[in-house]
Amino acid sequence: AQSVAQPEDQVNVAEGNPLTVKCTYSVSGNPYLFWYVQYPNRGLQFLLKYITGDNLVKGSYGFEAEFNKSQTSFHLKKPSALVSDSALYFCAVRAYNNNDMRFGAGTRLTVKP
Amino acid sequence: DTGVSQNPRHKITKRGQNVTFRCDPISEHNRLYWYRQTLGQGPEFLTYFQNEAQLEKSRLLSDRFSAERPKGSFSTLEIQRTEQGDSAMYLCASTLEGTEAFFGQGTRLTVV
Numbered sequence: 001a002q003s004v005a006q007p008e009d010q011v012n013v014a015e016g017n018p019l020t021v022k023c024t025y026s027v028s029g030n031p032y033l034f035w036y037v038q039y040p041n042r043g044l045q046f047l048l049k050y051i052t053g054d055n056l057v058k059g060s061y062g063f064e065a066e067f068n069k070s071q072t073s074f075h076l077k078k079p080s081a082l083v084s085d086s087a088l089y090f091c092a093v094r095a096y097n098n099n100d101m102r103f104g105a106g107t108r109l110t111v112k113p
Numbered sequence: 114d115t116g117v118s119q120n121p122r123h124k125i126t127k128r129g130q131n132v133t134f135r136c137d138p139i140s141e142h143n144r145l146y147w148y149r150q151t152l153g154q155g156p157e158f159l160t161y162f163q164n165e166a167q168l169e170k171s172r173l174l175s176d177r178f179s180a181e182r183p184k185g186s187f188s189t190l191e192i193q194r195t196e197q198g199d200s201a202m203y204l205c206a207s208t209l210e211g212t213e214a215f216f217g218q219g220t221r222l223t224v225v
């Protein structure tokens with residue numbers, strides 16, 4: 001069965017600095033990888049996905065993520081953080097032939113002015 | 114609004130009562146998922162429909178839980194004889210094959 005690990009419960013960065021939120025995964029076969037963001041009392045909003053192709057994928061709000069097959073990682077990055085990026089971020093994975101999408105426990109990102 | 118819609122947004126119920134939640138997916142999406150999310154955790158997969166067929170069920174989905182999608186459009190999730198441990202946010206998502214899932218705002222269930 002597939003699984004996701006987000007090793008950091010919390011990430012703190014200063015506004016304007018680059019940010020990275022880490023994600024590693026385990027899946028049989030080719031992975032479909034996703035990042036979602038959740039604001040308080042809201043559902044999950046899709047940020048970006050990796051299905052195939054370029055290892056660097058770009059998504060909403062200036063976020064990007066790099067797929068690294070050898071390290072089974074899919075870290076979320078942004079060159080310059082904004083205070084409004086403060087939220088809960090979830091990485092998710094499913095196998096290409098499986099509809100069970102598994103989520104990590106989430107990483108709370110706090111961007112300080 | 115063409116997003117995923119969930120009703121009600123909040124539900125408070127007494128232990129032992131039955132509750133039912135509704136999810137209206139994005140109209141052209143053939144796949145529909147139910148997840149449960151507790152505080153500080155990521156969403157946990159409960160069940161999945163392709164059109165009206167329920168194709169996968171998590172072992173988290175005890176026999177008190179039942180989900181339907183009778184016409185391949187909206188879906189309902191019923192919890193019978195609710196327990197305090199059922200208190201959580203219940204999330205619905207829909208998708209087309211091979212694409213990302215779009216989530217509703219969720220239904221927050223509190224069992225007292």
